[in-house]
Amino acid sequence: MKQQILAIDPDPRGVRSTQSACExxxxxxxxxxxxxxxxxxxxxxxxxxxxxxxxxxxxxVCEYLRSRWPDVPTIAVSASAALDIELAAYRAGVVDxxxxxLVPELFVQKCRLALNPLFPxxxxxxxxxxxxxxxxxxxxxxxxxxxxxxxFCAATGSEALWLCLQxxxxxxxxxxxxxxxxxxxxxxxxxASPSMDAVPVVFVSHRTxxxxxxxxxxxxxxxxxxxxxxxxxxxxxxxxxxxxPAGVYG
Numbered sequence: 001m002k003q004q005i006l007a008i009d010p011d012p013r014g015v016r017s018t019q020s021a022c023e024x025x026x027x028x029x030x031x032x033x034x035x036x037x038x039x040x041x042x043x044x045x046x047x048x049x050x051x052x053x054x055x056x057x058x059x060x061v062c063e064y065l066r067s068r069w070p071d072v073p074t075i076a077v078s079a080s081a082a083l084d085i086e087l088a089a090y091r092a093g094v095v096d097x098x099x100x101x102l103v104p105e106l107f108v109q110k111c112r113l114a115l116n117p118l119f120p121x122x123x124x125x126x127x128x129x130x131x132x133x134x135x136x137x138x139x140x141x142x143x144x145x146x147x148x149x150x151x152f153c154a155a156t157g158s159e160a161l162w163l164c165l166q167x168x169x170x171x172x173x174x175x176x177x178x179x180x181x182x183x184x185x186x187x188x189x190x191x192a193s194p195s196m197d198a199v200p201v202v203f204v205s206h207r208t209x210x211x212x213x214x215x216x217x218x219x220x221x222x223x224x225x226x227x228x229x230x231x232x233x234x235x236x237x238x239x240x241x242x243x244x245p246a247g248v249y250g
Contacts, residue, residue: 004028004029005049005050006031006041029044037064041072050077051074054085059092062076066093073114074094076094078097090233106217106224126170127149131155132173140231141234168199
């Protein structure tokens with residue numbers, strides 16, 4: 001049986017876009033902003049809600065979903081990729097934000113991550129390896145994540161692979177452009193190693209084009225976070241990836 005996804009979008013074009021992205025993997029239930037959410041959720045097994053937040057009505061829907069069904073993750077979608085809309089969506093309770101038009105391969109991965117957090121029962125602080133040749137970005141990541149995670153850093157691909165073997169991180173934050181080899185090559189090497197192949201890899205890069213994100217996903221990447229790093233986005237994405245909604249609101 002396919003996992004059910006509640007798609008709330010008043011624009012028929014948005015609904016079709018969501019359907020095209022998901023229909024081979026999920027059963028989609030479509031509604032507008034004025035839907036009776038109690039009725040829509042009753043008798044169903046909704047795993048993820050997808051809500052268009054381009055206008056304020058969508059944000060109110062997200063807030064209601066969070067308050068009424070906190071265990072059901074909500075993904076925001078929007079025709080605008082403006083940071084203020086993304087941050088407003090996170091404040092409203094979403095676990096991820098995806099700009100339109102939806103890219104099927106990327107969006108399906110986002111839904112899977114929302115449904116299956118990486119370490120929902122992990123008790124100790126996860127260990128994160130941050131790989132970036134930019135010293136400022138390495139220090140920023142260490143500073144903003146150090147209170148929640150054990151963070152250690154690498155400036156090159158070869159150093160990253162060595163640390164993966166020695167330190168066994170729970171997750172790798174990986175820049176694409178490195179001085180000795182690309183982050184894509186590093187990710188492929190991690191996936192090719194029996195001792196490292198299960199380590200989640202989240203790309204953090206200025207290369208935000210769809211083709212770059214697809215390249216990262218197809219190389220074995222788990223997620224893709226754009227630079228410049230928006231600290232609230234980075235914090236929320238890692239909490240949701242590692243813990244799911246309970247890690248954010250529990």
